[in-house]
Amino acid sequence: MITGLDHVAVAVREFGVAVDGYRRLLGREPELEPRDGADRAWFHFPNMALEVIAPSGAGPAGDRVRARLDTAGEGQWIAAFQVDDLDAAARLLSRRGLEVEHVGTVARVRAAGLNFVLTQGRTGAQRSPPTATEAAAVSTLDHVVVHTPNPDRALGLYGAKFGLDLRLDRANEQWGARQLFFRCGGTVFEVGASLKAPVSDEPDRFGGLAWRVTDPEAAQARIAAAGFDVSEVRPGRKPGTKVFAVRDAPGGVPTLCIEQGGTS
Incomplete structure (x- = not known):
């Protein structure tokens, strides 16, 4: 579907x-x-x-x-x-x-x-041209983040009703979170739930966007030079990846950039 x-x-x-x-x-x-x-x-x-x-x-x-x-x-x-x-x-x-x-x-x-x-989708759209070098530009979206207070409801909604492909369901006590990863075409829906908060029927909320970059150091330097408040490049949770955060993205959207190929 x-x-x-x-x-x-x-x-x-x-x-x-x-x-x-x-x-x-x-x-x-x-x-x-x-x-x-x-x-x-x-x-x-x-x-x-x-x-x-x-x-x-x-x-x-x-x-x-x-x-x-x-x-x-x-x-x-x-x-x-x-x-x-x-x-x-x-x-x-x-x-x-x-x-x-x-x-x-x-x-x-x-x-x-x-x-x-x-x-039924966009037709004929070409990748937006880079403002400078392709290597320092964002290449694709890696994943959309959703926060839920009810992970079982999320499984029923995004998996059973929308029919997205559940690829991973993991709980990490160290991070205090349960994470559900749903494949959605060429992107991932990452649904996170706190292990420290009680399950409730409160609404889900969008929690940010994670963009892929081919050269994290070059992208971080370019975005910092453009006036954004960015973190240092650091190892990602997935071995072999690097990530950095943009703390003041437009519209207040929590934003992460991740080395291409990672899904954190």
């Missing part, structure tokens, strides 16, 4: 500031698309796209993003899944008990407090 991650949307108030920030962070030039009362910037990658969106006037999209900003502020807003057959996928998720609404050429799904979209 779901063939991959189409895009992740980040809602922001100041469009120009956020787009410039992601341009400097990702090291890539965006494609601008004003439509339906909202301004959008698309950063295209081989395995997904990042959509930066802000309200700009009257229109359904502008109304939706304004409502999001009023209720929850800036940040990760939507994860959009690619499907081969939109109508069939929407019917199946509805039969599996999810709240599904057709809106134009997509279907919106509300589940565990998060917003998802089903779409």
